[in-house]
Amino acid sequence: MSSQADKKLTRRWIRPLPKQVVNKIAAGEVVERPAAVVKELVENSMDAGADRIEIVIEKSGSSAIKIIDNGCGIDADQIEIAFSRHATSKISGFDDLNDLATYGFRGEALPSIASVAQFRMVSRTTDADVGQEIIIEGGVLQGVQPIAAQVGTQVEIKNLFFNTPARRKFLKSETTEARHISRVATALALGRPDIGFTYTLNGRKIFTLPSGQSSAERVASVLAPRERFLPVQFEGEQATIEGFVGPPQLAQNNRQSLYLFINNRFIQSATLAHGVMSGYGELLPPRKFPVGAVHIKVNAGEVDVNVHPTKIEVRLAAEREIHDLIHRAVKEALRSDGIIPTFRSSANAHSPSSSPSGNSASSSHGGRIRGIGSPQPVNHQFFKELFENPQAGSVVLTSSSENDQFSVNKETGEIIETGENLVGHETASGAPAGPTDGFRLIGRFSNLYLILQVGTDLYIVDQHTAHERVLYEEMVRRVDEQSVNGQQLLFPVQVELSPTQMAVYVEAADLFNSSGFTISEFGGTMVNVEAVPVILAKKSPEKILLKVIDDFASLRKSGLDLKKAMAQSMACRAAVMSGDRLNDKEAEFLIESLLQCENAYACPHGRPTFIKLTRDDLDKQFGRG
Ligand SMILES: Nc1ncnc2c1ncn2[C@@H]1O[C@H](COP(=O)(O)OP(=O)(O)OP(=O)(O)O)[C@@H](O)[C@H]1O
Ligand SMILES: [Mg+2]
Incomplete structure (x- = not known):
């Protein structure tokens, strides 16, 4: 305490800090953990035009990090300068940031890393007969000398943070650090498919990737x-989204498997990651996160990378718009192929507006008949009747093959089998129970799964989740x-009601009643349902009231908006269950x-x-071809 006071009283000189101290302080920001060292060094190799980069990590980076590239190398007379603070070959003025073509530009990675580790670099340019070796320990130059070397640069970092015990202590377990390094290595490799990479972690080869790969490869x-x-491919006014x-x-339990890039630079952005997630919408199960690599291309002037020394955060002039573009791009990608049904509803079959969503990738997909038509709200005659004629006992639809009737019991929301027309509604005009030329119902399993054939593919539809989806969209x-x-x-x-249920009801009473x-309150925790x-x-x-209140409470807790929670609960409670047998027409109708x-x-x-099994999948399972 007294020494604090003494310090305050003493008059002290203001003077610049020694360069080692400055670098060590900067290292605190630039190299938070071994993974950051890997990122900085590999980015240097990429900036040097390397097309082969080798990453070798020992003891999750705490023992050694080696990066070897075949890039342009550093001239013998420049190698020492590379370790001076703010020395860079990549920009010469601030305006260059508006048109940045390199990953680095701050000129501080090498001096920072070298100030908190034992650093050895060997580099040779194509013009030089020999390479140069430079050794720096804790920011102190140990020597520079010529050495036989391949063209390119090798960096070896040992004992990272040996002179910053606090930082070393804060390193997480080897497994955690290895995970961070692997994520960075993966991101760097995803960002530049043109470059060949090998990555060895703790003696194990994790990947060897040839140069000149396509993004898809x-x-x-x-x-x-x-x-x-x-594939994601979307061109917007402010950006192009690819990947x-x-x-x-x-989908994974954490966010780590989604990689975002702006102009090939791996970045982190909660907003843009949200754009991807929201593109999946309800396709993503709760608390699951997508896997993918999404590249955003913008004009260099639209992105500011000079936000943080790690250059992993960026500022975008049109962040909101780009978020929305990503959302649309991902939604479109999911709609266009893969998980998208490769069949169409016969209701759409003859409609000119039901053209595929326009993605060329989708039409090239084997077995595809056509893509699903453009999104349209469920406005099926079936549901119209179901919802609008509460007085009617059942809605009966007649398929195009005369007298082949089936019905839906609107009272339970269930599709039920019936031999006759209970109410005698006229045939719903445009009812899509017509010829199902897009798919063929070939059977059912366990009174839960409907089996369809579409071209050479097999689809298995879960009748409960399918019906739930149909009801949900209408209910929303x-x-x-x-x-x-x-x-x-x-x-x-x-x-x-229980007190908790009562509280849920009271909070959402208006919503329930609309x-x-x-429902009216009856005193205490009693309500009157009319x-x-x-x-x-x-x-x-x-x-039903108790179930809806309970569903509502938990859906609300998971962040769903109130109206959607209400719609979801009602749809789930009304959907056909496992065990309810649907006849062919009902089943086809549900799929339509x-x-x-x-x-x-x-x-x-x-x-x-539903899930899809292709002929190829089956052939593989049976060991054919
Ligand atoms: N692997 C390499 N091959 C060729 N030159 C390199 C390599 N690594 C570093 N250099 C040279 O050393 C300089 C300093 O590197 P350093 O990483 O410190 O700064 P930078 O990359 O310019 O900027 P930043 O601090 O943003 O990374 C670079 O500008 C580059 O000229
Ligand atoms: Mg750099």
């Missing part, structure tokens, strides 16, 4: 060799428009309806509505 090599990624995203079933619209029909109960029912329920939504009317009003959904590929909880 690189993605397949480093992200998930056996999975089919979906590949994984199908939803590849209706909840929003406050047009959910209610069914008056013959006798109002009093329901006792979504087909008529009407319930038509699609749920077959079930016990008490049970599903195909008209905006997002036909997953139920509102993110579970898939």
Whole structure:
């Protein structure tokens, strides 16, 4: 304490810090952990025009990091200067930042790293007969001398943070550091498929990638060799979005498998990552994150990379717009192929507006008949009747093959088998139960899965999730428009809620009462139910209210907006269940309806509505060819 006071009283000189101290302080920002060293050194190699880069890591970087490249090398008389602070060959004035073509520009990576490690570099240019070796330890030059060397540059870092014990102590376990390094190595490799990379971690070869790969080959090599990624290609006013995203079933528990690049630079951006995630929408199961490499190309003047010494954060002039572009690009990619059905609904079959979504990649896909038509709200006659004529007992649709009737019990929301026309509605005009030339229903399994053949592919549809999706999209619209029909109960029912359920109800009372329920408070935690939504009317009003309140509470907790939570709960409770047998027409009808959904590929909880097995998949399983 007293020494603090003494310090305050003493008059002291203001003077510049010694260069080693400055570099050590800068190192605190530039090299947070071994992974950052790898990034800086490999970026230097890329800036040097290398087309082969080798990364060797020992003891997760705490023992040694070696980067070897075949780039242009450093001239003998320049090598010492490379370690001076703010010495760079990449820019000569601030304006150069507006048209930056290199990863580095600050001239501080080498002096920073060399100040907190034992640093050895050997470099040779094509013009030189020999290379130069420079050794620096903790920022202190140990020597420079000629040495026999290949053209290019090799850097060897040993004992990182040996002289900054606090930083060394804060390093995480070897496994964690290895994970960070691997992510950076993967990102660097994804950013530059033209460059060949080898990456060896703790004695194990993690990847060897040839130079001159295409983006698709690189993605397949480093992200998930056996999975089919979906190409993203979208041109907007402010940016071009390119790359590949994984199908939803590849989604991970953390955000680490999504790689974003701006003008080939690996960056981190919560906003842009959100753009990708929101493009998946409900296709992503809760708390899952997509896999992919998304490249954003913008004019150099539109992006400021001089935000942080690590250059991993950037500022974008049109961040919001680019977020939206990414959202659209990813959505389009997911719609266009892969997880997208390779069949179309017969309802769309003759409609000129049902042209494929326009992605050339999709049309090249084997077995594809046509892509799904442009998104349209579910506005099926079936559902119109179902929702708009609560008085009618059932809606009957007649297929184009005369008298082949089937019905849907609107009271439960279930599609049920019936031999006759219960109500005698006229055939719904334009009802899509016509010839299903896009797919053929070939069977069902366990009264849950519907089996379809489409071209040479096999589709397995989960009837519950499919129906849930169909109902959900309609309910979202209706909840929003406050047009959910209610069914008056013959006798109002009093329901006792728990205090928590009561709190949920009170908070959302208006929403309940504009979504087909008529509920009033009855004193204490008792409520009086006079009407319930038509699609749920077959079930016990008490049970349905309690279930919807409970669903609603948990969906709300998971961040879903109130109206969507309401729609989701109602759709889930009304959908056909496993075990409900659908006849052929009902099943075809359900699939037709599903195909008209905006997002036909997953139920509102993110579970898939169908999976696809190609002839190739089966042939592989059976060891054919
Ligand atoms: N592998 C390499 N091959 C050829 N030259 C290199 C290599 N590594 C570094 N250099 C040279 O050394 C200089 C200093 O490198 P350093 O990483 O410190 O700065 P920078 O890359 O210019 O900027 P930044 O600090 O933003 O990375 C570079 O400008 C480059 O000329
Ligand atoms: Mg650099």
